[in-house]
Amino acid sequence: MAEGILKRSLSKVFGKKELTKAINVLGSGRCGTSMVTKTLSFIGVDIGNEFIETNKNNPKGFYEHKTVVEIQKQINALMKYKRPYSQGWQNNAKIKPFKEELKEVTREQFSGKRVWAWKDPRNCECIDLWDEILKELRMNPYYLIMIRNPIDVANSFKEAYNDKIEKSLRLWYMRTVVVLYKTDKNKRVMFDYNDFLDSGYNSLKEIAVTFELDWPEDEQTLKAKLDDFIDPGLRHLRTSMEDLDQDKDIEDKVKQLYYICLKASRNRKYFDSNEFETEIEHHYNTLMESGVKV
Known part of the structure; x- marks a missing residue:
């Protein structure tokens, strides 16, 4: 018994080296991932450098690494934009060079x-690849998921890039389903864009508590x-739930997914529940059966 106590004591003093925590910031695009990534740096999270240039579509910065973005664009092109990717796609021999490049970066x-932490909307479809990379580098993955009313996402894509509404809605649905299906519920948080805008301090606090991060004294x-x-100006696109419900051009599955995501983002018990997991599994199976090219 004495030997066991000694081992436990030594473990506390000389315990195993803590794995680096890597926060994968996930979201469809135009849903606040840039905003939340920058705010992570306010509580001591390293978000790197060498970002793509700021422009009128995101004047406060994208906080996306140039090399990572370029590599993941090449992966999308190789996969012919048929997303979500099929099971085991990351083991394709043609993917290996890209994997090694991402590991090196x-x-x-x-x-x-x-x-x-790092962000790029393409992290969503590449999540299997990133999980393997982090495992091989002995880094511990955590997941910060951002959602937003799909009408506002689609309108923001339209305003920024003149993308078609239908395409943006498909992209929102695909990426949201994939990340919720593939992330560990014990190592993730989720916020709605408007809730984070309204309460950034409390949202950051939740991230710090959930991921066991240091909190600033000041x-x-x-x-x-x-x-x-x-920026309060970021609130200019803010569609109500009633408007979403009444919009006949949006598929019911898209509406339903946002309803349950919004509920889960505000109710941790529901977010962790089997009920939510079953709903997401249903959406994922539907998605994989139909496929989406975006």
Whole structure:
């Protein structure tokens, strides 16, 4: 017994080296992933550098790594934009060179960091590949999922890139279903875009508690940074649930997915429930049977 106590004591003092925490910021695009990625840096999360350039579509920054974006664009082109990708796609021999490139970028940028985060909407369809990369680099994945009313997502894509509404809705549905099906419920959080805009401080606090991150001692400075960065002008597209429900051009499955996601983002018990898991599994099976080219 004494030997066992000694081993436990030594473990606390000289315990196994803590794995680097890697926060995969996930969302369809135009749903607040840039905003939330930057705010993570306010609580000490390393978000790297070498980002794609800011432009009029996102004047405060995308916070997407140039090389990662370029590699994942090449993967999408190789897969002929037939998403979601089929089971085991990441083991395709043609994918291996891209995997090695992503591993190298990750190693160069974040090796030795205690906690880091990265974003690119293409992380959603590439999530299987990223999980393998992090495992091989001995990094511990966590998942920060952003959702938004699909009408507002589609209108934002239209406004920024002149994308067709139907395409944007398909993309929102596909990416949202995939990330919710493939992420570990014990290592994820989810926020609605408008809720994060309204309560960034509390949302960051939830992230820190769930992922066991350090919290800044100077909370007033943190609040000032949030107030300065989160732009009230971002609220200009804000469709009500009633408007979504009454829009006859949006498929019922898209509406239903957003309803349950919004509920889950506000109710942790429901988010972790078998009921929610069953709903997502149904959406995922439907998605895989039909396929989407976006």
